[in-house]
Amino acid sequence: MGAPLWFVSIAALLAFSAADVLDDCQLVGGDKKSAGEQAVLAKLAPLKGKRFEAKTKEGSDDYKYSFVVCGRLSNDSKSTNEGLVQSKEGSTDTSVIGRINDTHIISGTDWILLIYGSGDKYDTHCNSEARKAMVMISCSKKTLGGDFTVVQEERNKSRECFYLFEMDSSLACPPEESHLSVGSILLIVFAVLVAVYIVGGFLYQRFVVGAKGMEQFPNITFWQELGNLMADGCDFVCRSRPRTSDTAYRGVGDDQLAEEPEERDDHLLPM
Structure with a gap:
C-alpha cells in the first residue's frame, strides 16, 4: 500500500525547503x-x-x-x-x-x-x-x-x-608588486656569480688541488698581485706630495767643504 498523499506532499515540501x-x-x-x-x-x-x-x-x-x-x-x-x-x-x-x-x-x-x-x-x-x-x-x-x-x-x-x-x-588590499630596476637585477646576477666563483673555486682548490690555508682561495696569486697594483695606483693618484722632495736641512757635503776664495786685504796696508 502506498504512502498517504499528505505524507508525500510534506516530504516534497521539506525537500524543496532544504534545497533552497x-x-x-x-x-x-x-x-x-x-x-x-x-x-x-x-x-x-x-x-x-x-x-x-x-x-x-x-x-x-x-x-x-x-x-x-x-x-x-x-x-x-x-x-x-x-x-x-x-x-x-x-x-x-x-x-x-x-x-x-x-x-x-x-x-x-x-x-x-x-x-x-x-x-x-x-x-x-x-x-x-x-x-x-x-x-x-x-x-x-x-x-x-x-x-x-x-x-x-x-x-x-x-x-x-x-x-x-x-x-x-x-x-x-591590492596585491604587492615587486619592482626591480635593471641595476638591481644586474647587482643580483653579479652577486650570484661572485658567490658561485668563490664557493666553486674554494671546493676545487681544497678537494682537487689539495690546497691548504689561504691557498684555498681561487686564483689567490692573481688577486694578491691585483691588490698590490691597485695600492700602487692609489698611492700614485692620491698622494699629497711628490715621492722625492728637498729637505730643509742639508748635510755637510763636498761642495760645502770646497776651498773658499781667498780674501785679499792689500787695500788695508798703509801707502
Missing part, C-alpha cells in the same frame, strides 16, 4: 553573472563562513548584529539564508537585515562592498521595503578579518534604506 537553503553567497544577475563580481567573491574565500559580531546602543535599547561572510547564521532546516541579523538584548526579537541569496558585491583599489538584500521588511519606515545590509571591507594588512562595527542605519528615506557596517581585512 544555501551555504554560499548567491550573486544576483539573472541568467548572466558578472565575471568581475565572481572574481571578487572568490577573493573573499578565506573569510567564507566566519562569524563577526558588533553591538550598538539606541536610546535605552542595546542591539547586537551578527554577520557571516557568505554563510548562514543558522544551519538548521528553518534557516532562511540569513547572512546578517539584528537582535535586541534581553529580547527574543530578531530581524534579518540581509540574506546571502541576494548578494551584490563591488570592489575598488583597497575596498570591497558586500551587499546583502531581501531582509525582513520594515514595519513603518522606508515604505515597508525589505531591509538591506552593506558591509564595507577596507584594506588592513594586519588582519584577515576583524573590527566589525556598525556605522549607521539609514531609514529616514521613503526607499533605498540600508544598514552600513565596516570591517577590516587584508583581502581588500
Whole structure:
C-alpha cells in the first residue's frame, strides 16, 4: 500500500525547503553573472563562513548584529539564508537585515562592498521595503578579518534604506608588486656569480688541488698581485706630495767643504 498523499506532499515540501537553503553567497544577475563580481567573491574565500559580531546602543535599547561572510547564521532546516541579523538584548526579537541569496558585491583599489538584500521588511519606515545590509571591507594588512562595527542605519528615506557596517581585512588590499630596476637585477646576477666563483673555486682548490690555508682561495696569486697594483695606483693618484722632495736641512757635503776664495786685504796696508 502506498504512502498517504499528505505524507508525500510534506516530504516534497521539506525537500524543496532544504534545497533552497544555501551555504554560499548567491550573486544576483539573472541568467548572466558578472565575471568581475565572481572574481571578487572568490577573493573573499578565506573569510567564507566566519562569524563577526558588533553591538550598538539606541536610546535605552542595546542591539547586537551578527554577520557571516557568505554563510548562514543558522544551519538548521528553518534557516532562511540569513547572512546578517539584528537582535535586541534581553529580547527574543530578531530581524534579518540581509540574506546571502541576494548578494551584490563591488570592489575598488583597497575596498570591497558586500551587499546583502531581501531582509525582513520594515514595519513603518522606508515604505515597508525589505531591509538591506552593506558591509564595507577596507584594506588592513594586519588582519584577515576583524573590527566589525556598525556605522549607521539609514531609514529616514521613503526607499533605498540600508544598514552600513565596516570591517577590516587584508583581502581588500591590492596585491604587492615587486619592482626591480635593471641595476638591481644586474647587482643580483653579479652577486650570484661572485658567490658561485668563490664557493666553486674554494671546493676545487681544497678537494682537487689539495690546497691548504689561504691557498684555498681561487686564483689567490692573481688577486694578491691585483691588490698590490691597485695600492700602487692609489698611492700614485692620491698622494699629497711628490715621492722625492728637498729637505730643509742639508748635510755637510763636498761642495760645502770646497776651498773658499781667498780674501785679499792689500787695500788695508798703509801707502
